[in-house]
Amino acid sequence: MRKLVEKIIPVLLCLSLFVVMAPLATSAAGTLTIKLDVMQLPTGGVELMVYVVNPGSSVTMQFSSGYYYDVEITGSNFHYKDSQGKSYTQAIMKKTFPTGNTLIRFITLPNIPAGSYTYKVWLVGQNVSTSGSFVLGSVPEITDISNSWAKDNITTVVEKKFLTVLDNKFRPTEPITRGEFMYALALATGVKPVTLAELDGKNPFKDVDPKSAVAPYYWAFYKANIVKGYPDGTLRPAGYLTRGEAAKLIALTLPLEPGQNFIPKSPFTDLFGHWSKIYVAYLYEKGVVKGMTETTFGPDLTLTRDQVAAFLTRVMVK
Numbered sequence: 001m002r003k004l005v006e007k008i009i010p011v012l013l014c015l016s017l018f019v020v021m022a023p024l025a026t027s028a029a030g031t032l033t034i035k036l037d038v039m040q041l042p043t044g045g046v047e048l049m050v051y052v053v054n055p056g057s058s059v060t061m062q063f064s065s066g067y068y069y070d071v072e073i074t075g076s077n078f079h080y081k082d083s084q085g086k087s088y089t090q091a092i093m094k095k096t097f098p099t100g101n102t103l104i105r106f107i108t109l110p111n112i113p114a115g116s117y118t119y120k121v122w123l124v125g126q127n128v129s130t131s132g133s134f135v136l137g138s139v140p141e142i143t144d145i146s147n148s149w150a151k152d153n154i155t156t157v158v159e160k161k162f163l164t165v166l167d168n169k170f171r172p173t174e175p176i177t178r179g180e181f182m183y184a185l186a187l188a189t190g191v192k193p194v195t196l197a198e199l200d201g202k203n204p205f206k207d208v209d210p211k212s213a214v215a216p217y218y219w220a221f222y223k224a225n226i227v228k229g230y231p232d233g234t235l236r237p238a239g240y241l242t243r244g245e246a247a248k249l250i251a252l253t254l255p256l257e258p259g260q261n262f263i264p265k266s267p268f269t270d271l272f273g274h275w276s277k278i279y280v281a282y283l284y285e286k287g288v289v290k291g292m293t294e295t296t297f298g299p300d301l302t303l304t305r306d307q308v309a310a311f312l313t314r315v316m317v318k
Contacts, residue, residue, distance in 0.1 A: 031056040032097060032128050034069070034104075036121050037180045038164040039214055040136060042187070045110035046164075047213045048073075049179055050121055051238035052102045052128075060096045065124045068095045069104050075117040080109060101177070103238040106212040112136065132167040144169045153309040162187050162312055163305070172306035179214070179237025181246065181308060182227070186217040188316035189253050194219040204228075205235035226252040243307065244276030244299030247289060250311060251279040254286075268297040288314045 037049040050071055061068070071082040082105075114137025122129035134140075139159050145151045154170050157163045162184040163170070185191070193216030196203060203210045204222045218235060221227040226249060229235045264271075264281030268291055271277040276299045283289040284297075288311060292298040 032059060032123075034121050034123060034128050034130050036071075036119060036130065036166070037177055038119075038134050038166065039180060039183050040161045040164055041110070041213050043110070045108070045112050045213070046136065047183075048107040048109065049177070049214075049238065050104040050107065051177070052097050052104060052123070054097045054099055054102065056099065058096060058098045060094055061123065061126055062092060062094050063124055063126075064092050066091060066093070067124060068093065069121070069123055071105075071107060072120045073109070073112070073117055074119075075112070075115050078112055078115070078117070080112075082107065101236075101238040101240065103207055103236070106209045106214070108211065108213045110213065114138065134164060134166050140165050141168050142170050145172055148172045148306055150306040150310045153313045154306065156313050157184070157188075157309045160188070160316070162316075163309070170305060170309075172309075173304050175240040175302045176305050176308050177237060178235070178239050178241045179218075181241060181303065182221060182237070182249065183214050183217050184308065184312060185249060185253060185315075186220060188312040190317040191217060191220050191253065193217050194223045199223065205233065205237075207234040208237060221249070221253075224252075240302050242299060243289075243297065243301050243303050244274065244280065246303045246308070246311065247276050247279040247283055247299070250288060250315060251282050254315060266297070267291070267295055270296045271299060274299050 031054060033053045035051055035053055037051075039047040039049070041047060048071065050069065067083060067086075069082075071080075073080040116133065116135050118131065118133050120129065120131040142154065142158065142165055145154050148154060150172060154172060158165055158170065163180070186193075195216060196210055196219070199219055199222070203215075205218060208215050208218055218227070218237070222229070227235070262278065262282060264278045266277075266281040266284045268280065268284075271280055280289060280297055280299065289297070290310075292301065
């Protein structure tokens, strides 16, 4: 009997570990979301930015299909699937998604016509996907801004095609990515795109596809010494940004940025000693930004889409 028990106990322990450990992989995958930014191009067509958001700890996934993501866009006279027509090895691959946002890919669709579209984006073989719809070439109904303080601002930026509505929702209180914000700011203020040749053929951001239709707008900010990127040579376009970071970008983009003799004055007590103080004060004086309260700006708070709409309508080229 004793020998039988000694044989059974390890088996039971293995089973119990399996029962405990199996949900962890599902739980880890469940913390991830995959998202899509749709940026309408002035010359027609769109740029898609696909990225994964991971609010938890780092997650490593195993993929057996030779690729780890896919994108499908469908309209009445248009169909695009990222994996279609591409050859992949069948080798098992692993992909790690660290805490924060991870850029997957920029996708340029220059020939997509005006109309209504559905989209689906997913991690292959994983329970991580998103789907919905968007409209190109016309202003869609926006169903989630009736109670927003920035309703008029939002309507304007959507009409101007600075920002795109997904699923008839603007998502006013959600954060915006750095890539989408920089592109919208460039369109609103009339920033002219810069070619790679103007940068001596050197792409300053290793995580920005030089073939992307929005890359020339990012390069324009770089050439103007407004954005230099991170020390590792990345722009991190899929990452979110703070109100202080947005203030700096806007202030340096305006024709008359704050000069050396500018004395920053504002009612915001949370800017004392903060690096963004001069930029926020300059924009406050110009009527571009307002505080979270009468005495606080919240420079380290994540920038939201309704705030972006308000900023853009105050600085856009008329």
